[in-house]
Amino acid sequence: MAMIVIGVLLLVGAGVGFYLMRNARSELHAMIGAETLPVxxxxMLRKASDDIGARGSFRKQCEVVGAxxxxxxxxxxSELSKTECVWYRYEVKRHYEKVRHQDGHRRKTKHQEVVAKHTSWEGYALRDDHGVLIGVDPNGTAPDRPxxxxxxxxxxxxxxxNLFGIQLPNIFDSSTTIGYEYTEWVLRPGHRLYILGEVHDKIGPLVIGKPERDGHFIISTRTEDELRKHRTQLHRWLSVGVLVAAPVGLVLIVLGAILR
Structure with missing residues (x-):
């Protein structure tokens, strides 16, 4: 039975790995195919669209870079560190213990749960190397490597x-809480960004955001070259993992069924 369970887990892992592998390849191709355009x-492209009577309908998938x-x-x-920023995200995790009694023994296991989290949704802007601004609509998308x-x-x-000013230990406290873990990430003004997305003029000024239809939306503090290298390596390792996990999983399932 254990072999079948392990085999199924390997097949599920191979399926997840295959999905991630295809997504990494798709992002890599999107970055290779997209132009990096100054604002x-x-x-100028938006003005040409306006001139033919398509005001508010301009769409262009491309890359922009700037601060x-x-x-x-x-x-x-930001909520936790009070850092001035254009974007932030925080998370608070509760670490706790569960006690269970089994075969006359008292066993403790450690767990954790997210008790609070928030990602800022407010838009910000990017100033390109020509000093011109373009709006950024993150729409809840977390940047890469903040x-x-x-x-x-x-x-x-x-x-x-507290009894008559004397602090006594609380012997009735049944809380299993160990403590709380606090983490927070920010994007500060001036931080260099690479953005792949769709530029539009739906609200008037140019804004880059998530494509309305097909396409990828990436906001990163890494350069395009760094992202391409990362996606290439990720695709390579996932390919190896899928090619190993899938056949091994099938073999374990078949052997487990035979030996039952």
Whole structure:
């Protein structure tokens, strides 16, 4: 039975790996096929679209590079570290123990759960190398490799009973909480960005965001060359994993069925 379970897990892993492999290849091809355009050239293309009566209908999938810039309302302030930024994300995890009794023994197992998380949805801008701004609509998309500004663990200290000014230990506290893990990531103004997406003028000014139909949307603090290298390596390793896991999984399932 164990062989069949392991075989099924390997096949599931191979399926997930195949999906990730295809996605990595698709992103790589999208980056290779997309032009990196300066914002002034995008403005010229948009003007040509306006001239033929298609105002508000301009669409162009491409890449833009430049520095992150705050939205007109100003910078955001992250929740945990109070860092001025254009984007942030935080997560709070509770680490706890579960106690169970089995065969006369008391066993503890450690677990964790996310008790709070948030990703900023506010738009920001990118200033290209010509000094021209273009809006960025993240729509909840987390950037690749943002700066981590918080990574700490705080042990849980249950409060005892205060009796006439004397703090007594709380012997009735049945909490199994070990502590809380806090993490936070930000994009600061001025941070260099590479963005692959679709430029449009639906709201007037040019904005780059997720394509309405097919296409990829990538916001990264890495360069295009670094991303291409990463996707190539990822595709290679996933290919090896799928080619190994799939046949081994099938063999284990067949052997397990024969030996039952």
């Amino acid at each position: 002034p050239q995008l403005e 992150a810039h705050p939205r007109p309302e100003g910078v955001l302030v 700066e981590q500004v918080v990574s700490r663990f705080e042990p849980h200290r249950p409060q005892g009973l």
